[in-house]
Amino acid sequence: MNASHRERVLRADKQHLWHPYTAMDRYIDETHPLVVARAAGSRLYDLDGRSFIDGNASWWTALLGHNHPRLTAALCAQATELCHTSLGGITHEGAALFAEELVRVAPPGLSKVFFTDNGSTAVEAAIKLCVQYWAQNGAPERTRFVSLKGAFHGETLGVSALGGMSEFRAPFAPLLFPCAHLASPADGLEVALAELERELEQHGACTAAIVLEPLVQGASGMRIYPPVYLVRARELADAYGVLLVFDEVFTGYGRTGRMWAADHGAVVPDVLCSAKGLSGGLLPFAATLTTERIFEGFLGGDSRTFFYGHTFAGNPLGARVAREVLAIYRDEGILENVGAKARRLREGFAKLSELDQVENVRTLGMVAALDLVGGSGYLERSGWRVYEEALKRGAYVRPLGQVVYLTPPLNIPDADLDELLEIVRASVLAGASG
Numbered sequence: 412m413n414a415s416h417r418e419r420v421l422r423a424d425k426q427h428l429w430h431p432y433t434a435m436d437r438y439i440d441e442t443h444p445l446v447v448a449r450a451a452g453s454r455l456y457d458l459d460g461r462s463f464i465d466g467n468a469s470w471w472t473a474l475l476g477h478n479h480p481r482l483t484a485a486l487c488a489q490a491t492e493l494c495h496t497s498l499g500g501i502t503h504e505g506a507a508l509f510a511e512e513l514v515r516v517a518p519p520g521l522s523k524v525f526f527t528d529n530g531s532t533a534v535e536a537a538i539k540l541c542v543q544y545w546a547q548n549g550a551p552e553r554t555r556f557v558s559l560k561g562a563f564h565g566e567t568l569g570v571s572a573l574g575g576m577s578e579f580r581a582p583f584a585p586l587l588f589p590c591a592h593l594a595s596p597a598d599g600l601e602v603a604l605a606e607l608e609r610e611l612e613q614h615g616a617c618t619a620a621i622v623l624e625p626l627v628q629g630a631s632g633m634r635i636y637p638p639v640y641l642v643r644a645r646e647l648a649d650a651y652g653v654l655l656v657f658d659e660v661f662t663g664y665g666r667t668g669r670m671w672a673a674d675h676g677a678v679v680p681d682v683l684c685s686a687k688g689l690s691g692g693l694l695p696f697a698a699t700l701t702t703e704r705i706f707e708g709f710l711g712g713d714s715r716t717f718f719y720g721h722t723f724a725g726n727p728l729g730a731r732v733a734r735e736v737l738a739i740y741r742d743e744g745i746l747e748n749v750g751a752k753a754r755r756l757r758e759g760f761a762k763l764s765e766l767d768q769v770e771n772v773r774t775l776g777m778v779a780a781l782d783l784v785g786g787s788g789y790l791e792r793s794g795w796r797v798y799e800e801a802l803k804r805g806a807y808v809r810p811l812g813q814v815v816y817l818t819p820p821l822n823i824p825d826a827d828l829d830e831l832l833e834i835v836r837a838s839v840l841a842g843a844s845g
């Protein structure tokens with residue numbers, strides 16, 4: 412490839428582009444970023460055609476790999492017919508039929524679908540839905556939210572209030588609504604259960620909802636906890652009349668080995684948020700699902716309307732691709748095959764656990780993580796040394812502090828998965844000695 416073209420791109424990038432979750436001084440002065448030119452399957456390709464196995468499926472979205480030919484074909488076909496129209500009191504085929512199809516694969520009882528355009532807004536809509544539901548259904552005092560220490564639910568101010576990662580909360584703390592951040596079951600089940608019981612005993616009557624990332628707290632380090640916590644949360648929510656919200660933005664669509672993390676405990680929340688893999692990682696598209704009971708709480712005249720709606724909610728391109736995603740799950744047996752793939756990933760990480768530099772290996776479905784021995788926390792740099800080593804070896808493995816993890820596409824070919832695991836092993840060894 413033409414070196415001057417790369418320089419041209421990087422010059423524009425470094426002069427004008429502000430990257431998310433990126434320390435920009437270090438980026439501008441020290442980083443030689445991967446410049447992605449195209450992607451296919453489980454690989455990203457740079458401007459020179461070098462390939463990099465995408466170890467995190469591009470921020471956990473490309474569950475079917477990149478540029479699945481059926482998804483790109485669906486996208487192109489839709490683009491020639493209808494790229495966008497609003498859902499404000501009118502409708503279109505894609506949104507209507509996808510809503511029906513999503514309900515069919517959702518936990519039973521979640522029969523109403525509200526579209527937004529990313530994970531944060533799927534959860535933001537859930538918060539507002541809960542608050543407005545209580546406000547107009549006889550319990551306006553229910554405004555308190557409960558989430559977990561280490562929780563991550565996205566970027567908007569509303570969901571930032573639910574977030575339990577201090578690094579992300581601190582700058583905005585004065586503006587965030589009060590939320591009880593309880594002990595996470597990922598840090599100890601018994602303590603977490605006791606704290607949840609105590610919280611609801613004391614504040615259940617004024618609590619709107621419990622919001623959880625079911626089974627895996629992703630952003631705070633792939634912290635995994637058992638389904639019994641979800642089961643108990645459902646029981647306690649019912650006992651105190653509190654709504655239960657599952658944020659399945661990361662865990663949904665087979666990431667944990669089942670369609671929904673909720674399925675591991677056969678728990679049905681009152682509200683379920685889905686994004687990322689929902690549109691195969693192609694387009695910003697998200698859904699907030701809920702029950703007939705909550706939906707009916709918004710009937711009865713204009714003043715009871717749900718006052719919420721993003722311009723691109725239910726976008727026809729996203730809807731068409733999202734329908735095709737579900738069709739591929741059926742036709743290619745994605746959930747049926749994910750068990751074998753997850754086993755391979757688990758076995759690979761079991762071997763990594765033998766390294767002196769590694770501790771606390773954990774896996775669930777197509778999530779696998781390890782801690783590098785030493786410092787910890789989101790700002791810890793050890794994971795980034797492994798990241799740099801992995802890039803040299805042909806893999807993109809963005810860490811979370813000291814946590815090196817893999818969340819590859821669910822259908823990553825075995826050969827790519829084995830190569831990825833080998834790269835992680837070599838990079839951990841090289842990163843530790845570097």
Ligand SMILES: Cc1ncc(COP(=O)(O)O)c(C=O)c1O
Pocket residue numbers: 529530531532534563564565566624629630658659660661662686687
């Ligand atoms: C559990 C969870 N909820 C919400 C979000 C926010 O999604 P988005 O980045 O699409 O706004 C994320 C993003 O990683 C997430 O992991």
